[in-house]
Amino acid sequence: MYAKVIVDIPALSLDKAFDYKVPENYQLFIQVGMRVLVPFGKRKIQGIVWQLTNETDVEQVKTIAELLDPYPVLTNELLRLGEWLAKETTCFLSSAYGAMIPSAIRAKPKKMIQRQVKKEQLPPVLQAVFANKQSVLWKELPKEAAFLSTLKQEIERGHVVVDYVLKNKIEKKTILCVRLVKTYTDEEIAKSIHPSAKKQRKMLEWLQERSAEDWVPVKDVLAQTNTSMSVVHTLVEKGFLQKEKREIYRDPYEHRNFEVTTALSLTSDQARVLTDIEKAITEEKARTYLLRGVTGSGKTEVYLQAIEHVLQKGKEAIVLVPEISLTPQMVERFKGRFGSLVAVLHSALSQGEKYDEWRKILKKEVKVVVGARSAVFAPFENIGLIVIDEEHESSYKQEDHPRYHARDVAIWRGKYHRAPVLLGSATPSLESYARAMRNVYQLLELPSRVNRLPLPHVDIIDMRQELKKGNRTPFSETLFQKMKERLEKKEQTVLFLNRRGFSTFVMCRTCGYTAECPHCEITLTYHHTGRLLKCHYCGHEEPLITTCPACSSEQIRFFGTGTQKVEAELTKLLPEAKVIRMDVDTTSKKGSHEKLLQAFGKKEADILLGTQMIAKGLDFPDITLVGVLAADTLLHLPDFRAAERTFQLLTQVSGRAGREKRPGEVVIQTYSPDHYSIQHAKSHDYIQFAQREMYQRKETGYPPYYYMTLITVAHEDVMKTMKTAENIAKFLRHQLSSETKVLGPTVSPIARIKDRYRYQCMIKYRNEPSLKQTLGKILQHYQQEIEREHLLISIDNNPQMFM
């Protein structure tokens, strides 16, 4: 027997399966999707078993050194998905698989098997290895064929399960727990416990009341009953209690009680939408739905009830939300409805927490995954629905290998499982909207807010006029007046400041010197915490300068209106207002994000001031005013989606106001008050905006009318970079059809990153069936230089960023 193995080396020449002989003893046990250690040149490296065959063309075939998993880490479906992903995004198969296996599992955990039944129910060979233990390390198991095949059977029967335990820091947490053997009557207690043994009584009573027969951590029992360990020992001896070290999951939400919620009775619009989705779930229709619902129209409630339907069918659901809107509020709504059936995956979790959440999925203990982009790879095997909330968000596209879009992956998986995909947004991406218009997706709409509340009234303030009037504060007169009114009425205000384009940098006022990263062509950003200057691209940091390195002047100033500066102005102008500031600095500590929002929810502050992270998902009833301090920051980015992003962001932020009972107001401050994206945001008119923007895209030849591929070349030698980019452009022009446009090469917007110079070419095309193949040829051509000379050629299909 032979295995075709995808070895874990990201280089093109290796991007195919290698044949290895499967040793006799593993033959019955090995499965596709397991990881193996294989000899490769002089080293041993990891790989994934991709196929098992009975023959090979290779003459001197090497043998698998070690089987690393007792259980496949990738399902058959995910293996196929990886192949598709590699082709679709022009990446290595090993990178595609790498993206699907969570980093916690890649970090070489210990593998164990755990028995789920009484020892006596196991075959004798297994009884022997378990002896008195509940679980045994994979490493310590016999590796004879007979044993392994018995083990496989027992795994398939569910008598034994496979488990992964992380080494060192992130080891599985176990703590000492106790529980009552049964519930006791007063007489039983009186009979065996002397009236003077007050502490024993107290502990028993507490346990009866608190936990019945559930396990409780000993430390909680001792703390709550004010007793000591000796009491526990006595009660165990007397046979009242059982004591055991129990595994506890590192549940990031363990200290929170989620208010249990039940399905709300739907508005007629919601009901209409839900009927369509439920039908698709029941009929196993792999259709993609685009749910366009204005802010506060109750999209989330529709997701929740659709998922309820999925669970009733005995299936599983994946819900993707953008990282920044994966707020406690959002999590709460899913946990509140589905309780412990929900796993949450996002980047703020510790390695150990991520690992625990992932294990719950693998062990089929959860049915719903709520997570950011990579949660789309959740190893469920019976998916009934995939939801993508805020589908227009650019963070659904991974900007690194593999450059996949979660939407495409979701649709692929939907087809595989014959499950519908539900894309939701108040401001769908033009790409999705265009597909809905062509009936590729089915459009569903929630045109008004729940309870018929009006969308907020929007004022647009021309900041040029403010400057003429002599107002040099960040707040227009109108906004300032409205904030004061809110303070008097004890209502809340949200102030939004877009971080991008507003990062604080330092500049010498005498000679104009700005601090730049020595490795990247980009200005350093000032971070208040630690008083550091940091590079956002390579992580380089240096202490804040106070004298200019160029002219020795001490006139060093901060530029850009950061949140800190706005906060300082607020304190000066509205000293009585309590302000909560949310930005990278105040939320860098774990849990701080949640705490700040909770405080605001409890009305401990009047004003919430923040960056993008407050634009989404907030649902607080007392917010009646939203101020956008500078709407232009996104508008002038060198990106054809600038207008779309501006419209989306303004609509989202405005949507935070007036969501319950009291109507909301929005003040948008801008230097371009007449721009159509700002004007249409004022009138909450998505359709008008979309039509106008579509026209623009058609005229200028951008998506959704054209597809784009961005090729970036980077190397330490600027001449070599230029030359390579030129050759690539020439080759493309020669190979591709005459209707396709190849633009460039030009210097990338960020001309140097990590000491490598960067040039880019852009391909715009409508129909280019041989494109992927041509791109593959380019990579092949430069393969040696990529491997040996640090040449970088990155290919980004449907890019979201142009840096």
Ligand SMILES: Nc1ncnc2c1ncn2[C@@H]1O[C@H](COP(=O)(O)OP(=O)(O)OP(=O)(O)O)[C@@H](O)[C@H]1O
């Ligand atoms: N059928 C309903 N009856 C009563 N209240 C509802 C109903 N549906 C939703 N709500 C409430 O209305 C508010 C807004 O709903 P939700 O947050 O789901 O809207 P959304 O469309 O997801 O909004 P956004 O896109 O702005 O985040 C929530 O507080 C929610 O609990």
Ligand SMILES: [Zn+2]
């Ligand atoms: Zn200077």
Ligand SMILES: [Zn+2]
């Ligand atoms: Zn840098």
